[in-house]
Amino acid sequence: MQRREFLGVAAGALALAGCEAPPPPIEGGFTGIDVTRGHAMRDGSLKSAEPATVKRTRVVIAGGGVAGLAAARALRLAGVDDFALLELEDTAGGNARGGVVNGIACPLGAHYLPVPGDDAREVQDLLEELGLRRRVAGRWEYDEVTLCHSPQERLFLHGEWQDGLLPMHGVNDATLAQYRKFAQRIDALQHAAHFAIPTLKVAITPELLALDAISFQSWLDSEGFSDAQLRWYLDYCCRDDYGAGIGQVSAWAGIHYFASRHGFHAPGDPTGSVNDSSPERDGILTWPEGNGWLTKQLARPLGERLRTGSVVTRIAQVRDGVEVDAWDAASKSMVRWQAEHCIVALPVFIAARVVENPPEVLKNAAAHVRYAPWLVANIHLRGPLADRPGAAPSWDNVIYGTRGLGYVDARHQALDPTPRGTVLSWYRPLGPSGYDADDGRKLLLERPWTGWRDDLLAELSVPHPDLPSLVSRVEITRYGHAMSIPRPGLLAQIGPQRSAPDAGHRGSVVAGRLSFAHADWSGYSIFEEAFTRGHVAGTEAAAAA
Template identity: 50%
Template sequence: MQGGWVGTHPERGHRLRGTLPPTGDGPVRKTHVLIVGSGIAGLACARALTQRGVDDLALLDLEDQAGGNSRGHTLGGLPCPLGAHYLPLPGAQAREVNELLHDLGLARQHLGRTEWDERHLCHSPQERLFIDGQWHEGLLPPAETPSALAQYRRFSQLVDDAQRNMGFAMPSRRAPWTAYHDALDGQTFATMLDNDGLDAPRLRWYLDYCCRDDFGADAATVSAWAGLHYFASRHGFHAPGDETAEREPVLTWPEGNGWLAARIAAPLRDCIHLGRTVLRVSEGRHGVDVVAWNEATQAPERWVARAVVMATPLFISARLLASPPEALRGLTQPHAPWLTANLQLREPLLQRPGAPPAWDNVRYGSMALGYVDARHQALDPTPRAPLLTAYVALPEAQRGALLSQPWQHWARVVMDDLAGTHPDLPAKVERIDLCRFGHAMSIPVPGLRGSPALAALNDTRGRVVFAHSDLAGYSVFEEAYTAGRLASQRLSL
């Protein structure tokens, strides 16, 4: 079997943990605004600045492709995701995201309503769950007993009440923050569920799955605010038998959110400088001095800018800044490691009983997050070998193993898990490309979302400002894009 690591270069980021390369005598380049990081937040900030007429700017990124956790990949000539693979239709509070989607032609206004381009909405069937020896439509497990069904309905009512009365929105900065939200943020989601008597095993597995999918950790780790926010800021929670329930419409593409990242980055291509590992950011009296390591030339570069946007994870910003603000120095923010595997198969998989193949496919009881079919959205009817993208959110304790173990080890971990649903899969894998993110997702542990440190960093103004989904306490496209747009307004230019 062929395969290997793709997409990320951990050794570049780890320069900051050891002895830094020599930084003197590098060429000096000047720019009006320099953005450190070309993930979604950095790209959004650059897009906003160019729309305001700021054309003298530069983005530096240590990787060889812009887009951060939303980058795409190609395997066997076919596009596939390396990270985020869908975007829920944004609500009214996600004004910046709505504007972007209209600008990209994904949506249009007609007779006062938003119409979506159906080519980019997830095609049916959308989701299925393997449980009790067969596939079931949707990811919510069937309730095993009448008392379990009653718990499903109680949790549904709890989410409905939160939506109507407590205010949840995405991005979360557009929602109120009250003593009620603070109390939720002060306990784990599992504690809240235990106190409410919501302990049905299948319900709890599903809620754990949802938390690991968005936050990289289970209900015993994330805050109750985060657990409720997952449902109350989006589509709610619908118990089995709820006749009003409709599947949540999402936008997706064969390369996942790499489709979005590529189109945001395209007009900015001349100012994006890839393979630059930033080593130091120093704010002076008249500007900001940035030292970077050019990975292609293996030589230092010095950049001088009037203003800098730190579009990097906050713990990275704390290491890069010569004088980080007090809020940044005192912030503790754990991050989940993440593994994505794209598998090219020689032939189709044997079908198991139940619901037909879907875009998103999950096995009940698995600690992995299942797989999506990268060809599900393809309009080309030409027969091709199947291409699956599997996702694994790892415990923080396995970050070291993700770095040190060879790709063959993690390929076997992925295939062994998928074999629980498809025993014929391992023999049909032709190639597997794996992508590792050591610090992929901020975990919204109790006390993080409502911390004074995050509030202060969200409001930082001046020549150095911050723009990253970390500012929301968790990692999704809507938070990152909004953070980038708003950061552009806080800069002193």
């Protein structure tokens, strides 16, 4: 017996004898969000503090998410450098921030950006500025390193992996017929109405309002789409983009998911299939830290104009401009900012609390917008996972029939393909699809991190039985109000708000010296919506200031 064979047999014998050392305990906890700061603002405990310092600037931006960062960029591009951006957390980026777990970059929230269409010219310009988009031989090309590498997505179904997320393994002819019928309806609706991202560029027509008035589930019922596999896929898509299922989002939102971007291509459709690996869906731009890469680029030029750890408690219009009070977490004192204009890049429910004498447009929006709680868990693995039969490991890996949305692999974009340890980012919406949103938020805040750890280990062990033995650390980020849900009727309530119309397009929502810029004003939370609204508000504020 050779030495190598002997060592292998000996190791196997020890394992069988129960002498194999158990894996080290899994470390972890909550990270990424300072819940105490947010709740201090909600509870009003900071409002009584008198300002210890008064500062003056030309424009104050309240909120450092994607919309606030876009507004700051627009001001800089317009030549306005005298501004301050106030952000509650210790880093800017909102739901699009990144982190690091055991030395590996990973997303804390949003993790990709679809290649933008021509309606999203502001986002196209940003990508060109960052060197991710350039014209070659008369055509626009995107940075190949940043485009999601193939394979892009797979689904674990009936004990094995399949390419793409639309269930195909083991489905019958009746299911395939429903896929084709749904594709035909989406194609017809794309031609009948203008679905576009961002919604700021779209006229709110009676056709869109009719779809907005009913739930997506009701529309599917009326159209005869009853297939369980199709409904699971559509519910997954809605939970992924909106944080709530087909019974809670409007038919407009459910259709918009497909009609505003890549459509829906049934298997066998000559234009391509959602399950084809070449070409896959519309291109996706992604980074190990997700959209945190983008928000870092937006924050980098701001320097001291970015004031993190600033809890905005009051925004008031006064005779000569605006006053913005913000609790500075570092000095533990209140700072009063006096400015000519304020861009309120806050979620509408927060804006309605901190704006004195809120205008009717803001009160109306806050009364109608509801939010989905979310949880993002970053899971560090010591080594590579064993895999089940079927499709190869992908960037996005989804398990059929689970409450979670699956996981993305932080090392998928690495140019070195050597199997090794990585970080998996697992997403779990807690909005009204199995939970009431308030119940989900309460669970999010009260449940210990170990409970979420056990949930994700159980779910991910279905395709990866070896995963629990490889996990060394789990870091969990909680979002109590992660994204607004496009419920039936929401488009009718907040869609028609317009100011500074330009060729039929809407400008930002303005009330006096306040401009409101946040994805909430679109009714759902994606990068393109937040960025465009922030850019428009910043451009208008620069012209007015």
